[in-house]
Amino acid sequence: xxxxxxLRGWLLDIYADPEQGVVLWMLDEDGTxxxxxxxxxxxxxxxxxxxxDLRSLWRHLKSxxxxxxxxxxxxxxxxxxxxxxxLRIEAETPSVQEILFSHLKKQYPGLTYYDADIPVDLxxxxxxxxxxxxDFRVLASEDGEVQELETFDSPWLIDAPQVPLLVMALSPxxxxxxxxxxxxxxxxxxKHYRFPFREERGLxxxxxxxxxxxxxxxxxxxxxxxxxxxxLHELMEKHHITLPLSREQGRGxxxxxERFYHSYGGVIYRGPQVRLFGRIHISTENxxxxxxxxxxxxxxxxxxxxxRIQTAARVSPGxxxxxxxxxxxxxxxxxxxxxxxxxxxxxxxxxxxxxxRGGMVYQPTIGLHAQVAEIDFISMYPSIMEHFNISPETxxxxxxxxxxxxxxxxxxxxxxxxxxxxxxxxxxxxRIKLKQALAGMNPKDTRYRPYKARSSAHKWLLVTCFGYLGxxxxxxxxxxxxxxxxxxxxxxxxxxxxxxxxxxxxVLHMYVDGLWVQKEGASQINDxxxxxxxxxxxxxxxxxxxxxxxxIAFLSSRPDPRVPxxxxxxxxxxxxxxxxxxxxxxxxxxxxxVKNIQQEMLVLLADAEDAGRLxxxxxxxxxxxxxxxxxxxxxxxxxxxxxxxxxxxxxLEEYKVPSPAARAAAQLAxxxxxxxxxxxxxxxxxxxxxxxxxxxxPRQPDPGSVDTDRYAELLCRAAFTILQPLGVEEQTLRWWMxxxxxxxxxxxFLSGSxxxxxxxxxxxxxxxxxxxxxxx
Amino acid sequence: xxxxxxSITQTFLKERAAFARFRRALRNSDQRVLxxxxxxxxxxxxxxxxxxxxxxxxTFLLSMLLEEHKEIMRLKREVAELRHALQK
Numbered sequence: 001x002x003x004x005x006x007l008r009g010w011l012l013d014i015y016a017d018p019e020q021g022v023v024l025w026m027l028d029e030d031g032t033x034x035x036x037x038x039x040x041x042x043x044x045x046x047x048x049x050x051x052x053d054l055r056s057l058w059r060h061l062k063s064x065x066x067x068x069x070x071x072x073x074x075x076x077x078x079x080x081x082x083x084x085x086x087l088r089i090e091a092e093t094p095s096v097q098e099i100l101f102s103h104l105k106k107q108y109p110g111l112t113y114y115d116a117d118i119p120v121d122l123x124x125x126x127x128x129x130x131x132x133x134x135d136f137r138v139l140a141s142e143d144g145e146v147q148e149l150e151t152f153d154s155p156w157l158i159d160a161p162q163v164p165l166l167v168m169a170l171s172p173x174x175x176x177x178x179x180x181x182x183x184x185x186x187x188x189x190x191k192h193y194r195f196p197f198r199e200e201r202g203l204x205x206x207x208x209x210x211x212x213x214x215x216x217x218x219x220x221x222x223x224x225x226x227x228x229x230x231x232l233h234e235l236m237e238k239h240h241i242t243l244p245l246s247r248e249q250g251r252g253x254x255x256x257x258e259r260f261y262h263s264y265g266g267v268i269y270r271g272p273q274v275r276l277f278g279r280i281h282i283s284t285e286n287x288x289x290x291x292x293x294x295x296x297x298x299x300x301x302x303x304x305x306x307x308r309i310q311t312a313a314r315v316s317p318g319x320x321x322x323x324x325x326x327x328x329x330x331x332x333x334x335x336x337x338x339x340x341x342x343x344x345x346x347x348x349x350x351x352x353x354x355x356x357r358g359g360m361v362y363q364p365t366i367g368l369h370a371q372v373a374e375i376d377f378i379s380m381y382p383s384i385m386e387h388f389n390i391s392p393e394t395x396x397x398x399x400x401x402x403x404x405x406x407x408x409x410x411x412x413x414x415x416x417x418x419x420x421x422x423x424x425x426x427x428x429x430x431r432i433k434l435k436q437a438l439a440g441m442n443p444k445d446t447r448y449r450p451y452k453a454r455s456s457a458h459k460w461l462l463v464t465c466f467g468y469l470g471x472x473x474x475x476x477x478x479x480x481x482x483x484x485x486x487x488x489x490x491x492x493x494x495x496x497x498x499x500x501x502x503x504x505x506x507v508l509h510m511y512v513d514g515l516w517v518q519k520e521g522a523s524q525i526n527d528x529x530x531x532x533x534x535x536x537x538x539x540x541x542x543x544x545x546x547x548x549x550x551x552i553a554f555l556s557s558r559p560d561p562r563v564p565x566x567x568x569x570x571x572x573x574x575x576x577x578x579x580x581x582x583x584x585x586x587x588x589x590x591x592x593x594v595k596n597i598q599q600e601m602l603v604l605l606a607d608a609e610d611a612g613r614l615x616x617x618x619x620x621x622x623x624x625x626x627x628x629x630x631x632x633x634x635x636x637x638x639x640x641x642x643x644x645x646x647x648x649x650x651x652l653e654e655y656k657v658p659s660p661a662a663r664a665a666a667q668l669a670x671x672x673x674x675x676x677x678x679x680x681x682x683x684x685x686x687x688x689x690x691x692x693x694x695x696x697x698p699r700q701p702d703p704g705s706v707d708t709d710r711y712a713e714l715l716c717r718a719a720f721t722i723l724q725p726l727g728v729e730e731q732t733l734r735w736w737m738x739x740x741x742x743x744x745x746x747x748x749f750l751s752g753s754x755x756x757x758x759x760x761x762x763x764x765x766x767x768x769x770x771x772x773x774x775x776x
Numbered sequence: 777x778x779x780x781x782x783s784i785t786q787t788f789l790k791e792r793a794a795f796a797r798f799r800r801a802l803r804n805s806d807q808r809v810l811x812x813x814x815x816x817x818x819x820x821x822x823x824x825x826x827x828x829x830x831x832x833x834x835t836f837l838l839s840m841l842l843e844e845h846k847e848i849m850r851l852k853r854e855v856a857e858l859r860h861a862l863q864k
Contacts, residue, residue, distance in 0.1 A: 360822055360825075360826065361821075361822055361825075362822040363818065363819050363820070363821060363822065490826060494826075510822070560811075560815065562811075562812065562815035563815050563818050563819075564819065
């Protein structure tokens, strides 16, 4: 029989406490009780610098009122040869350490700090092996102080245990950005409640009662971070009623302000954040990629990164992977730098020319192709890092077993396992296991959805891991490691191309980690298997067959039809799935009306038995376009379907020539709704000036004011994207759409519309002709 | 974004822009032929990038030649086929 203070359950939350060190919240194994546990948690950080500076720091520290333990020790800095002498400062609690460090970095900015800004969840995970939602056991004293702790769980298990979390869902009845909500909808334990906001006191009392009676583990809110919690706080102050939002009494909530930043040429907006203590708050609209992987993915992120669930839900995958690297470093006793200091090595001009390049991006063979297989390297860049041991501390080092990076005059030390590959290995292994399990699984299987969610959470971590090797603010980044990865990537892709050509395949396209191949007579999985094996043999990296296309169309650039574009194509797999990239249907700024029609066109094309008979669908497409245009002109299209949603990329004053989005944002600014860069604005194109109507203005626009010509033009462009590979010229399409020209014959049969013999009739389609350039 | 060496696409666009005056002085019909040549070079940017040649324009010229020769070979084949068909 378990002793009175032995507990087993799941870790819900963890945070620092100013007096007690660290606080853990446990949900016990039958899912009924929650325990608040605490543990003293002395926290250390390290300082390196000139002896005289360190002596002065020592004297300063001794004069402070904090009880500190100081010692001189040697530790490993990944970027320095041999052990590094450092001053170790141990504070009694993580909270004291945090205060002390923010004081020291101002007082002694010239010193080098290590392990100084690591969140307590990561420190605790490194020391104990426990992580969010982990199954664990503790021996605790009467007042909840942890004496002994043991986990029975690993983040690398494929089947994570189902934790019986009690979820309370809260959502206002409409988007507060658009209209003031009138009621709060609550869903808890299978029951629905609706509390009107006008009965302010009643709402607080009823919500408070629900929170106290059920004590939910997770508050799943919509617009919680940016509106709801703030609104509840205003009501609480007004009526002097306190809601127990946090489970820890008297702790309130933790807030972060909204911000925006630039990333890969775009502006990203991050809303304000509200976190709770002891209860998990997830605000779906502010959860990075919630739409991609849902709650299951959030839990997976927390389990593999060891970050608190509420943090894991809100951080970018970049911070996620960086946390995993910090964890590896802490476990190996390697110092975690506060600021990255290492600089790029000097290179000769020739070396720079060789090294400073990205992945291999080919220009595909424009046109329509039948029976094409797509072969992808599985997580190519992470696999390369793992396989070739690429890490900031291994590149450019010579050991007894060094490897040479192709193209670059650079070696990689194979004697020691690198920190980055070490971090990646279990994640990659788990991802491959999940992929293999998913490949043979029925989508109705109960494991299918969670597996998919986990696998996509990993995908983002792995994708950003590569970027972080070359990112100037990454703690464990080194541009040379980044260059080595792309060099191996180019080599692998070229070897794959050579393997394909040696086996008689024609390579239609290559894009960083995938290649599209075709061979007469090859149309089944088994026909491509030997190629997959040959590629593994020549590169050492695993590939998978993404699928075989019944047909695929690689598109040209919009302004110049002679020039192919790497990432603009659509294709139909043999199993009926589509893969579509870079065309209107995938773009965020396309109206739903145009997207739906493009989708319908694709569905019509899917009816064709094979690529040779695609043109037989043209009469149906012609009729479809005509009927949609009639509906548009007669104002029979709901206005919501015509909405365009675009990001504003700078502040309104910074626009020299205001874009339609900026003009719509200006209309909103006039009524006091200010958007910040990175936020989206929804609008309609209207006739006359200013040409747009912001959707979030209080009044509905007049349906008669819609600029139907503009929408017809947008539809024409989207239709041309789909029809161009079938040999339809833009002028022909315009006749079909904008004059009463009836449909005559498929373009492949008309002289002048298709310059070569009619390749669309062929079984296997070789180079499709590109039409004469049209200058618009 | 923080690149020291400009990407091959940027280099290509720069080189093409450098011939803007040359292009302007050509007859309209010749301008279109010149555009075709540049489009041929653009088809092989991946190879030009991989070559990391100190003078990237040489790889563009070679790409133009390559596409020209490809076209000659295609035409030769077509002539041979037509001739064969006529002789039958």
